[in-house]
Amino acid sequence: MNAKIDLSQTYLKTKRLILRPWQEDDVEDFYEYARVEGVGEMAGWLHHQNIEESQMILKTFIEERKTLAIVYQENNKVIGSIGLEYCHDDLDSSFDNLKGREIGYVLNKDYWGKGIMSEAVACVIDYCFKELQFDFLCCGYFLENSRSKRVNEKMGFTFYKNVIHRTRYGVDKKTVLNVLYNNSE
Numbered sequence: 001m002n003a004k005i006d007l008s009q010t011y012l013k014t015k016r017l018i019l020r021p022w023q024e025d026d027v028e029d030f031y032e033y034a035r036v037e038g039v040g041e042m043a044g045w046l047h048h049q050n051i052e053e054s055q056m057i058l059k060t061f062i063e064e065r066k067t068l069a070i071v072y073q074e075n076n077k078v079i080g081s082i083g084l085e086y087c088h089d090d091l092d093s094s095f096d097n098l099k100g101r102e103i104g105y106v107l108n109k110d111y112w113g114k115g116i117m118s119e120a121v122a123c124v125i126d127y128c129f130k131e132l133q134f135d136f137l138c139c140g141y142f143l144e145n146s147r148s149k150r151v152n153e154k155m156g157f158t159f160y161k162n163v164i165h166r167t168r169y170g171v172d173k174k175t176v177l178n179v180l181y182n183n184s185e
Helices: 024-034 051-064 116-131 146-155
Strands: 017-021 067-072 077-085 100-107 136-142 158-166 172-181
Touching: 017 116, 024 051, 024 077, 024 100, 067 116, 077 116, 100 116, 116 136, 116 146, 136 146, 136 158, 146 172
Parallel strands: 100 136
Antiparallel strands: 017 067, 067 077, 077 100, 136 172, 158 172
């Protein structure tokens, strides 16, 4: 179910974005959006309290090689991240022999409502299905996160089930888990 991946050499480009591996010198841009209350919380983590916290997490991104920086080409600024996490434990045994991952993302609040995340997610879906030969992707969002719900809908994800997800800050939240199958075969 959880396909092996290494995104450390992955560079993807869209009309407005470059998706690339994180670099240590991205820390200022990362902290700029990660410190804003409400941004991380919509993705299941608390906003960052200081740049040292962002540095520590950035180091993890680089080491784990499963998360890409989203760079806005117009200003060459890192404005978010998109990653391929291990799939939810809530998937049933029908997924055991399928190759896939859970897609997760976060975006600088200044760039919300501009279709940027849909553009990034579409690019990663295309890469996962065509290059990595994934059978499926899953994506979850908290019930109150209407923006992430809209991205899921625009990308063609379909409802799988409602679950309770424990956030990284220990709060149980109602979550919608969706699935997108690779139909290109």
